[in-house]
Amino acid sequence: MKDSQPFPFEIGHGLIERVSEQLPPYVAFVAPEPWELAGARLRRVPRRVVEAGALEHGYLDELAASVVGVEAVVGLGGGSALDTAKFVAWRTGLPLWQFPSIASVDAVFTRPVGVREERRVRYVGSAIPQLVAADLDLLCAAPPELNRAGVGDILSCHTGLHDWRLAQGDAEAPPLDGELVDLSLRLVAGLRRHAGAIAAVDEEGLTFILGAYREEGAVGDAVGHSYFEEGSEHYVAYCFERLTGRHLVHGELITLGVLAMVIAQDNAVEETATLVGSLRVRCLPGELDISYAVFDEVLKALPAYCAQEGFPRSVAHTLPDKTRGAILAQFAAWERGGLPRP
Numbered sequence: 001m002k003d004s005q006p007f008p009f010e011i012g013h014g015l016i017e018r019v020s021e022q023l024p025p026y027v028a029f030v031a032p033e034p035w036e037l038a039g040a041r042l043r044r045v046p047r048r049v050v051e052a053g054a055l056e057h058g059y060l061d062e063l064a065a066s067v068v069g070v071e072a073v074v075g076l077g078g079g080s081a082l083d084t085a086k087f088v089a090w091r092t093g094l095p096l097w098q099f100p101s102i103a104s105v106d107a108v109f110t111r112p113v114g115v116r117e118e119r120r121v122r123y124v125g126s127a128i129p130q131l132v133a134a135d136l137d138l139l140c141a142a143p144p145e146l147n148r149a150g151v152g153d154i155l156s157c158h159t160g161l162h163d164w165r166l167a168q169g170d171a172e173a174p175p176l177d178g179e180l181v182d183l184s185l186r187l188v189a190g191l192r193r194h195a196g197a198i199a200a201v202d203e204e205g206l207t208f209i210l211g212a213y214r215e216e217g218a219v220g221d222a223v224g225h226s227y228f229e230e231g232s233e234h235y236v237a238y239c240f241e242r243l244t245g246r247h248l249v250h251g252e253l254i255t256l257g258v259l260a261m262v263i264a265q266d267n268a269v270e271e272t273a274t275l276v277g278s279l280r281v282r283c284l285p286g287e288l289d290i291s292y293a294v295f296d297e298v299l300k301a302l303p304a305y306c307a308q309e310g311f312p313r314s315v316a317h318t319l320p321d322k323t324r325g326a327i328l329a330q331f332a333a334w335e336r337g338g339l340p341r342p
C-alpha cells in the first residue's frame with residue numbers, strides 16, 4: 001500500500017471556540033441548522049456566510065469565483081456545506097477548515113469533491129483541510145438518526161469486499177490486497193464492538209464512526225480506488241436515486257442496499273441483519289417511505305443500470321428473478337417482525 005496520511009483531526013468539546021480563535025479572515029459555507037447553534041460560539045466571525053445548497057458543478061464554479069478578500073475557507077455542516085467548502089478551497093487555493101455537524105459524512109475525509117452534472121456525480125479537484133474539527137456538542141445536537149446513518153459507508157465494506165472478490169480476474173479490478181481486506185474486516189468488526197455506543201450516539205460511537213471514515217479516506221486516497229469499501233450496495237442506492245429522483249439520507253439508503261445485497265451474495269445475512277438491528281439505523285423500505293413496488297422496480301432495473309454505468313463487476317450485475325423474490329420476501333419479513341435480535 002502506498003503511503004497514506006490521514007487528515008489532521010480533532011474530536012472533543014469546545015472545538016468551535018478554540019479553533020475559530022486561530023482562523024485568518026474567512027468565508028464560511030454552512031448548513032442552516034448547525035449554523036444557528038455554532039454561529040454564536042465562533043470567537044472570530046466569518047467575513048461572509050454562504051448557505052450551501054446544490055452541488056451543481058456550474059454553480060460551485062461561480063461561487064468559487066465570487067470569493068474575494070478572505071484568507072481561508074470554512075465548512076460547517078453536513079455533506080453539502082463540507083463539499084462546497086472543499087470545492088472552493090481547491091479552486092481558490094485557500095486553506096480549509098472543516099467542522100462536521102453530523103457523523104454521516106465521509107466526504108470530510110476525502111480529497112476529491114463529488115459534484116453533480118446532469119444528475120450524475122463526478123469527482124473533481126482535491127483539497128486537504130488544515131483540520132477536521134469534530135465538535136461533540138455540535139454533533140450531539142444533530143438528530144440521532146443522522147449520526148447513526150454514518151454506519152452505512154462502513155457496513156458497505158462487508159458487501160464491497162465480497163464484490164471485490166467476485167471481480168477478481170477482470171482487467172480493471174485491482175488484485176485483492178491483504179492490508180485492505182484486513183481494514184475492511186476490522187472496520188466491520190469495529191461496528192460490532194461499538195454497536196451499543198453507536199445506537200446511543202454517544203462520544204464513543206461518534207469517535208468510532210469518524211475515525212473509521214478518516215481511515216477509509218486516507219487509504220482510498222493512497223490506493224486510488226474504493227473496492228475495499230463499496231460495491232453493489234452503492235449501486236442499489238444510485239439506481240434508486242436515478243429511477244425515483246429522490247435523495248434520501250445516504251447512509252440509510254446504503255444500509256438498505258447492504259441488506260439487499262447480502263441476500264444476493266448469500267453473505268452472512270442473519271449476522272448482518274442482527275448487526276444493523278443493534279445499530280438502530282433506519283433502513284427498511286417502510287422506514288424510508290419506499291413502497292415495495294418501487295423497491296421491486298429498482299431491483300429489476302439494477303443489472304441493466306450497472307452495465308450502463310460501467311460499474312466494476314458485482315453481484316448487482318446479475319440478479320435472477322429468484323434472488324429478487326428472496327430479497328423482497330426477506331425484507332417483508334423484517335418489516336413485519338423487526339430485524340433479528342442478538
Ligand SMILES: [Zn+2]
Nearest residue numbers: 153234250254
Ligand atoms: Zn457512500
